[in-house]
Amino acid sequence: MAWTLPKHLRDVLERGLDRQVRLAVTGLSRAGKTAFLTSLINQLRHAGLDAQLELVSAVREHRLLGAQRVDQPDLSIPRFPYDEAMASLQASPAAWPTPTRGMSELRLAIKYRTRRASRHLTGEEATLTLDLIDYPGEWLLDLPMLQQDFHDWSGTMASLMTPERRAFMSTWLEKASAHTPDSVVEEQTLAELAAHYTDGLHQARRDGGFYFIQPGRFLLPGELRDAPVLQFYPLVQLEGWSREALDALPADSLYQTLKARFEHYKRHVITPFYKSYFQRFDRQVVLVDVLTALNSGPAVFNELRYTMNALMQSFNYGRNGLFSRLFTPRIDRLAIAATKADHVTPDQHDALQTLLSTLMSQPLQDMRYANIPARAFALASIRATTVKKLENVTPNALALSGRTLEDQEVLLFPGDVPSTLPDETFWARQGFSFTPFHPARHTSGALPHIRMDALLDWLLGDKWL
Amino acid sequence: MTDPRPPRYFEMPETDTSVHWKPPHAYDTTTPVTVWEPPASAPENGTDSALDRALARPGKRRRGLFALLAGSLAIGTAQCGVAVYEAWQYSNWFSGLWAGLGVLAAGFLARGVFKELKRLSRLRRHARLRERLEDDSAPVGTLDDLARHMGLGRDDPHLLAWQQAQADHHDERERQLLFEHHVLAPRDREARRLITRMSTETAALVAISPMTLLDMGLMAWRNVRMIDRLARLYGLELGYASRLTLCRHVLSNMAFAGASEIAVDMGAELVTMNLAEKLSSRAAQGLGSGLLSARLGLRTQRMLRPLPFREEERPRISHIRRQLWQQVKGSNEAEPR
Numbered sequence: 001m002a003w004t005l006p007k008h009l010r011d012v013l014e015r016g017l018d019r020q021v022r023l024a025v026t027g028l029s030r031a032g033k034t035a036f037l038t039s040l041i042n043q044l045r046h047a048g049l050d051a052q053l054e055l056v057s058a059v060r061e062h063r064l065l066g067a068q069r070v071d072q073p074d075l076s077i078p079r080f081p082y083d084e085a086m087a088s089l090q091a092s093p094a095a096w097p098t099p100t101r102g103m104s105e106l107r108l109a110i111k112y113r114t115r116r117a118s119r120h121l122t123g124e125e126a127t128l129t130l131d132l133i134d135y136p137g138e139w140l141l142d143l144p145m146l147q148q149d150f151h152d153w154s155g156t157m158a159s160l161m162t163p164e165r166r167a168f169m170s171t172w173l174e175k176a177s178a179h180t181p182d183s184v185v186e187e188q189t190l191a192e193l194a195a196h197y198t199d200g201l202h203q204a205r206r207d208g209g210f211y212f213i214q215p216g217r218f219l220l221p222g223e224l225r226d227a228p229v230l231q232f233y234p235l236v237q238l239e240g241w242s243r244e245a246l247d248a249l250p251a252d253s254l255y256q257t258l259k260a261r262f263e264h265y266k267r268h269v270i271t272p273f274y275k276s277y278f279q280r281f282d283r284q285v286v287l288v289d290v291l292t293a294l295n296s297g298p299a300v301f302n303e304l305r306y307t308m309n310a311l312m313q314s315f316n317y318g319r320n321g322l323f324s325r326l327f328t329p330r331i332d333r334l335a336i337a338a339t340k341a342d343h344v345t346p347d348q349h350d351a352l353q354t355l356l357s358t359l360m361s362q363p364l365q366d367m368r369y370a371n372i373p374a375r376a377f378a379l380a381s382i383r384a385t386t387v388k389k390l391e392n393v394t395p396n397a398l399a400l401s402g403r404t405l406e407d408q409e410v411l412l413f414p415g416d417v418p419s420t421l422p423d424e425t426f427w428a429r430q431g432f433s434f435t436p437f438h439p440a441r442h443t444s445g446a447l448p449h450i451r452m453d454a455l456l457d458w459l460l461g462d463k464w465l
Numbered sequence: 466m467t468d469p470r471p472p473r474y475f476e477m478p479e480t481d482t483s484v485h486w487k488p489p490h491a492y493d494t495t496t497p498v499t500v501w502e503p504p505a506s507a508p509e510n511g512t513d514s515a516l517d518r519a520l521a522r523p524g525k526r527r528r529g530l531f532a533l534l535a536g537s538l539a540i541g542t543a544q545c546g547v548a549v550y551e552a553w554q555y556s557n558w559f560s561g562l563w564a565g566l567g568v569l570a571a572g573f574l575a576r577g578v579f580k581e582l583k584r585l586s587r588l589r590r591h592a593r594l595r596e597r598l599e600d601d602s603a604p605v606g607t608l609d610d611l612a613r614h615m616g617l618g619r620d621d622p623h624l625l626a627w628q629q630a631q632a633d634h635h636d637e638r639e640r641q642l643l644f645e646h647h648v649l650a651p652r653d654r655e656a657r658r659l660i661t662r663m664s665t666e667t668a669a670l671v672a673i674s675p676m677t678l679l680d681m682g683l684m685a686w687r688n689v690r691m692i693d694r695l696a697r698l699y700g701l702e703l704g705y706a707s708r709l710t711l712c713r714h715v716l717s718n719m720a721f722a723g724a725s726e727i728a729v730d731m732g733a734e735l736v737t738m739n740l741a742e743k744l745s746s747r748a749a750q751g752l753g754s755g756l757l758s759a760r761l762g763l764r765t766q767r768m769l770r771p772l773p774f775r776e777e778e779r780p781r782i783s784h785i786r787r788q789l790w791q792q793v794k795g796s797n798e799a800e801p802r
């Protein structure tokens with residue numbers, strides 16, 4: 001390698017040479033996105049030193065040299081709060097990173113020694129730029145709304161009104177049923193109704209654990225709080241009204257008012273969000289909190305499946321050639337991961353992974369048809385428990401030792417994970433209760449994890465060849 | 466806290482037919498040791514592998530031979546024993562010494578046969594272990610069996626590196642990946658170096674040897690040595706019988722690979738190198754023998770490696786032939802046309 005290209009020429013080459021990746025970390029609220037990103041950054045920064053990344057082939061071959069944060073492309077949005085997250089994990093007592101309230105972005109420059117033949121021309125050392133974004137999971141659910149108009153959306157919402165969900169929305173349902181679509185409703189009343197609707201959403205999310213909560217901004221309005229654009233709701237009682245009759249209603253009718261606000265919401269809230277953050281991804285990891293959904297029972301679990309199906313329609317998938325890589329990148333490889341795998345014993349990981357594949361079978365089939373490689377993982381971004389073997393209870397029985405959220409040291413067998421969807425009678429008989437854990441206090445070195453390395457190798461292994 | 470469900474609930478997914486993927490509870494009731502220790506002499510139904518079949522086939526034919534050998538050995542020993550006793554009784558010292566020598570010889574012979582059988586059974590076990598690892602659902606612990614079987618000492622640096630790389634949440638596939646990297650990859654590299662060196666040496670020797678008969682002897686001797694060393698590299702010690710079976714299997718495998726592959730391997734080589742113009746016939750013979758020997762080595766390696774190569778990692782002859790070519794060209798230039 002006596003002769004290498006000058007530096008600026010090298011930069012141009014690298015852009016064309018497929019050394020920039022934008023990773024979509026997709027997950028509903030509380031799925032573990034922030035924890036995942038924190039761990040990802042942490043592992044890459046400690047790669048080759050004390051990070052446990054044996055399953056990353058570049059690390060095994062001692063080719064990964066490390067990673068550093070560099071200036072992000074869009075300077076107007078906040079940086080991902082990595083230091084804050086690490087600080088809360090290192091505090092005493094340690095705590096999970098706080099729930100995300102807004103957008104943030106981070107760019108990592110990953111240095112590695114390449115194995116490609118082109119190294120003789122461009123030098124052995126190469127840099128992969130990895131762009132990461134974090135956002136509140138609530139906002140993600142707005143994306144499917146882009147493909148619907150007000151009438152369709154109302155229909156969808158009506159079909160989701162299961163008895164369990166109805167219980168949380170009863171006040172709103174009662175008050176809203178007093179107004180027919182053709183009535184003229186005062187601004188003040190409308191605001192009240194929307195407030196009741198928002199309360200219902202909050203309750204369904206918080207107490208019922210439901211996932212399909214639309215519109216997402218109602219839960220986390222940010223600077224849009226109390227703006228009229230957030231004062232609408234679906235009309236779930238449209239029986240007896242044809243679409244034509246509704247469309248012919250005057251502009252000041254309830255239906256038309258709500259419809260106008262819905263369209264405004266789509267155009268001025270969702271679309272910019274989608275355009276600036278969700279269009280240009282190369283790789284995707286879909287995080288699903290299967291265990292918590294199992295805890296919440298069959299209605300929620302089925303809704304999770306429905307929600308994930310709807311969500312996956314919002315991304316562009318396809319093969320990337322040189323042209324599309326430069327101008328319209330598409331997701332050409334993805335991983336789906338069941339997070340918080342440290343809540344169960346390692347012998348359950350297989351079942352967890354199978355269950356996840358069953359849950360996501362529709363999107364996985366679509367990926368297969370589109371010839372996009374996809375793989376399922378059971379993963380823990382930040383491992384909070386340790387596994388113990390119970391010698392004198394039953395031979396080889398496993399248990400977890402950790403601290404529960406109530407701050408109690410426990411040694412427990414958390415229960416089996418079903419590898420297929422349980423049937424009605426089982427839910428009625430037993431159900432699940434996986435215990436969440438407190439993070440162990442982090443002192444130094446890399447964060448402990450489960451299978452982050454396998455996932456990294458799958459997602460990026462071909463990029464740092 | 467939920468009660469653990471009954472195990473039957475988990476037996477549903479795909480692998481109904483396989484006995485391996487039972488939930489861990491199943492292992493508790495039986496004694497785990499007996500499950501994993503492969504029975505060394507029970508080839509009744511486990512013989513569906515190609516190598517296994519090849520190794521098992523002569524078993525029937527040999528049984529008579531073996532009985533004959535063991536019988537005559539026993540009778541001979543007994544006779545010598547009686548002769549010693551008689552010699553002692555009648556103070557017939559010379560015939561006594563002869564008979565004693567006979568007992569000693571019989572002892573050596575028996576020991577040799579025993580060793581051979583042991584090595585043969587080790588080869589067979591190796592094949593079976595490999596077979597088990599080949600399908601994904603190898604039971605937990607097969608890799609540890611393999612490490613033990615390969616004769617890796619407790620302080621072997623590669624083994625230690627492997628053990629250090631593991632975490633308690635790794636599953637079998639992940640452990641296997643690490644095993645390949647930490648234990649097998651160094652051996653693969655060593656094997657490739659060995660094959661390259663020995664085949665180039667063979668090429669050079671054949672190129673300068675004056676007689677065809679000598680060539681053949683050379684080839685046989687060098688190749689057997691190569692196979693031996695390869696086997697040792699992957700933790701197998703070969704006796705006469707096991708070497709024979711292995712050689713036979715490698716050869717039949719090469720023959721089975723078919724003329725097309727040979728043509729691809731050699732033909733393209735011969736064409737691209739424009740042999741006719743550049744080489745004397747002796748050097749060409751050397752090159753041919755070298756290529757053959759390299760092919761043999763690669764085949765043997767493929768057969769001996771406890772985990773089969775993944776397609777993209779499989780060593781190919783193209784890696785070796787450049788060096789061969791250099792070697793032969795060197796000797797060609799040294800020799801007047």
Ligand SMILES: Nc1nc2c(ncn2[C@@H]2O[C@H](COP(=O)(O)OP(=O)(O)OP(=O)(O)O)[C@@H](O)[C@H]2O)c(=O)[nH]1
Nearest residue numbers: 029030031032033034035096100136137380381382
């Ligand atoms: N035991 C364990 N718990 C985890 C792990 N990852 C996330 N959690 C738990 O899940 C909670 C939510 O994780 P976050 O990373 O904040 O989730 P998020 O997807 O960023 O959520 P939003 O910001 O609300 O969209 C955490 O507070 C933890 O309690 C993990 O790897 N192990």
Ligand SMILES: [Mg+2]
Nearest residue numbers: 033034099100
């Ligand atoms: Mg977050």
